[in-house]
Amino acid sequence: VNRPAPEVLHARAAWSRLAEPGDTVAGALVASLGPVEALSWLREVAPAIRCEEGVGAAGVPPSAAAQLSAAARRWLPRLEALDPVRDLGTLERLGGFILVPEGPGWPTGLADLGAAAPLCLWVCGAPRLDLLLDRSVAIIGARACTAYGEHVTAEVAGGVAAAGWTVVSGGAYGVDAVAHRAALASDGRTVAFLAGGIDRPYPAGNARLLRALADAGGAVVSEVPPASVPSKVRFLQRNRLIAAVSRATVVVEAAWRSGALNTAAHAAGLLRPVGAVPGPVTSAASAGCHRLLRSGSAVCVTDASEVLDLVGSIGTDLAAEPRGPQRPGDGLSLELRRALDALPVRRPADLDSLARAAGLTESEVRSALGRLELAGLAARVGTGWCRTNVLIVSDGTGQV
Amino acid sequence: VNRPAPEVLHARAAWSRLAEPGDTVAGALVASLGPVEALSWLREVAPAIRCEEGVGAAGVPPSAAAQLSAAARRWLPRLEALDPVRDLGTLERLGGFILVPEGPGWPTGLADLGAAAPLCLWVCGAPRLDLLLDRSVAIIGARACTAYGEHVTAEVAGGVAAAGWTVVSGGAYGVDAVAHRAALASDGRTVAFLAGGIDRPYPAGNARLLRALADAGGAVVSEVPPASVPSKVRFLQRNRLIAAVSRATVVVEAAWRSGALNTAAHAAGLLRPVGAVPGPVTSAASAGCHRLLRSGSAVCVTDASEVLDLVGSIGTDLAAEPRGPQRPGDGLSLELRRALDALPVRRPADLDSLARAAGLTESEVRSALGRLELAGLAARVGTGWCRTNVLIVSDGTGQV
DSSP states (O other): OOOOOHHHHHHHHHHHHHSOTTOHHHHHHHHHHOHHHHHHHHHHHHHHHHTTOOOOOTTSOGGGHHHHHHHHHHHGGGTTTOOHHHHHHHHHHTTOEEEOTTSTTOOGGGGGGGGGSOSOEEEEEOSOHHHHHHTEEEEEOOSSOOHHHHHHHHHHHHHHHHTTOEEEEOOOTTHHHHHHHHHHHTTOOEEEEOSSOTTSOSSGGGHHHHHHHHHTTOEEEESSOTTOOOOHHHHHHHHHHHHHHSSEEEEOOOOSSOHHHHHHHHHHHTTOOEEEOOOOTTOGGGHHHHHHHHTTSSEEOOSHHHHHHHHOOTTTTOOOOOOOOOOTTTTOOHHHHHHHHHSOSSSOBOHHHHHHHHTOOHHHHHHHHHHHHHTTSEEEETTEEEESOSHHHHTOSSOO | OOOOOHHHHHHHHHHHHHSOTTOHHHHHHHHHHOHHHHHHHHHHHHHHHHTTOOOOOTTSOGGGHHHHHHHHHHHHHHHTTOOHHHHHHHHHHTTOEEEOTTSTTOOGGGGGGGGGSOSOEEEEEOSOHHHHHHTEEEEEOOSSOOHHHHHHHHHHHHHHHHTTOEEEEOOOTTHHHHHHHHHHHTTOOEEEEOSSOTTSOSSGGGHHHHHHHHHTTOEEEESSOTTOOOOHHHHHHHHHHHHHHSSEEEEOSOOSSOHHHHHHHHHHHTTOOEEEOOOOTTOGGGHHHHHHHHTTSSEEOOSHHHHHHHHOOTTTTOOOOOOOOOOTTTTOOHHHHHHHHHSOSSSOBOHHHHHHHHTOOHHHHHHHHHHHHHTTSEEEETTEEEESOTHHHHTOSSOO
């Protein structure tokens, strides 16, 4: 794989500072002209834009010119202060690097974002982010999670990571942090997508965790350049990246209104499977998960194997069907079942009365008793028949 | 409405003793010939059947003759001891009565069972069972329910009953009993369907509860005649009645294998809505509910209004969409949101730097500030601008 030319890296680094995350006009322009040429175009048309003139660009239809001019007017205030070489230098001092669609390491899932794909990614950690995210699950949820949420997050993220899947999350307190930590504890890989610059870990209390996960073969990733603050809008845009790079998104705990639901909506919009972990209906921290289940936006998942079931292929990652213990009488035909039901526990009954009790003919009862005797469930007592297994009586109501 | 002729009542009472619940051959024969004529036919062909000869009946195609002969051989052992007048007398002494499809009070939902519909119903309580069940929800679940299950059952059943809906259940310990009790406590109506005869309340510990619900305008119902024992097979057949007479079935708590799942499957097969209440994934008592949710067999329901949402008509019973508290910044356009995000909390910023921070043009920022100021979210400080609302900063991460 070829390293992209330095001017491509510089131009994309510049674009990631000019345009806010999710700016589809910038995305379309860069895709259409190329990042270097799009930047040259912007410098050329800057004087005209400052004079409030309309502008056009090669490959942009005239019908989109007004939209392009409006977008360009938003980029201009940031054009003069632009210094991608300085930004890349800051990143290098952190031990980081940028990834671009033209080079290796670009996560394949981002292509589904179209013009809303990030213009570049600022990364600390593993260079082949694409390989790291090839088998990945986003595990996200409330910052204000409960002890129950922490427990389930640790179980699910730990199990997913132990199965060789990368755990993607947002580096926040609560579910995010527990998910990252559980993946590390399972010797697994985990990737954090931040809403601000990767040089300013947010929240600061998770700085050590973020460094640890980058050092452990994972990565800390952002689409905004160093020193960028994590604003509300950037958090919402960051969520689309988590949804796009992961093969599935799982919400462990989320209040009725929660950023995690925004990520889930992005994932559903990108046709990625969404899972939600149920919880007590008395817990506000699970209300968002139940909302997803109720609307049919998410599948109910209760453990790591069911999460892998969302993404896995049959025979490799599929969850084993959990089963209760076998009980006497399982798998009997209706006829045998009725004969067994009719058998008294204490006083033996004769064929005649068993037939009446079971609603069967005498010959059916005789044949059933033979098979039940072979199965150790019926016994001859004198001229009559009894049950041998009292368990069935105490548990024979059909309600467990 | 006309009372059915006594011989029809006697014949159906007889048939309910001859045939086991869910015997579709008996159902089809009685529907085809009429209950009185079907009984006469059986008495006529009895000698031939005893001689192992094949029999036919008017309206039964020759291709079904073998099936009919086999079924008749099962009815015969009970034919001699038949005494419907005695059974009806037993019932009368209990203050009960029977309902038949030919008379008033027959629940309309039973028609969907086709030939598997009960041959009659033995009832203590309200004579117009049809009206009682017209607006009804089955609330069922584990006998071995948890404190959580009891709490949620009481909330849901109490709310459903208070809204004027009848609570249907199976009279068992656990969820069933709590559902019946909560309905009574809400001055609502509740109906118990038993697997055995209504003269032998099962479990005996719920005898007082069953009497109380019949006295309070509800009913205790069974399709098997007095003195019949509640066998495992009869419990499973009883479940089809609960599913058929209720407009929806809700499972509150159920283990991975539970009779409640059988009822839910009957309801789904009858195209009745099924709801499941989620619970902690760490609780085995909720595993069956999660199984229903995961397979898509049930809708997630968390309170009485969501249960009524399963059955109600828009505008009358529909659940109000729960909403979190409103927050400053709700409903702002993306542009206003970005300007608000860019506004510093302490040191005022000028238009120029706000435009760069927000990724907007200066004129967009100017217009946004004016509107944010009107909304009380931004304030002029000297030549610059600040936020007025610090709440947004502490809660502005998009993750709640």
